[in-house]
Amino acid sequence: MVLTDTFLIQLAQRRRLHYKICRRCGARNSPDAEKCRKCRSRNLRWKKRELKR
Numbered sequence: 001m002v003l004t005d006t007f008l009i010q011l012a013q014r015r016r017l018h019y020k021i022c023r024r025c026g027a028r029n030s031p032d033a034e035k036c037r038k039c040r041s042r043n044l045r046w047k048k049r050e051l052k053r
């Protein structure tokens with residue numbers, strides 16, 4: 001369980017840093033989203049943040 005938890009935490013942290021933002025309404029979407037979940041626009045941009053070192 002501990003190993004899986006660590007893996008999931010690392011995955012969640014990466015997922016939190018990589019997501020798509022809708023240019024139309026500014027909603028946050030999942031990384032594999034093709035359309036905005038709010039306004040269904042395809043005008044999505046990548047939001048990428050580096051971890052602070």
Ligand SMILES: [Zn+2]
Nearest residue numbers: 022025036039
């Ligand atoms: Zn939208």
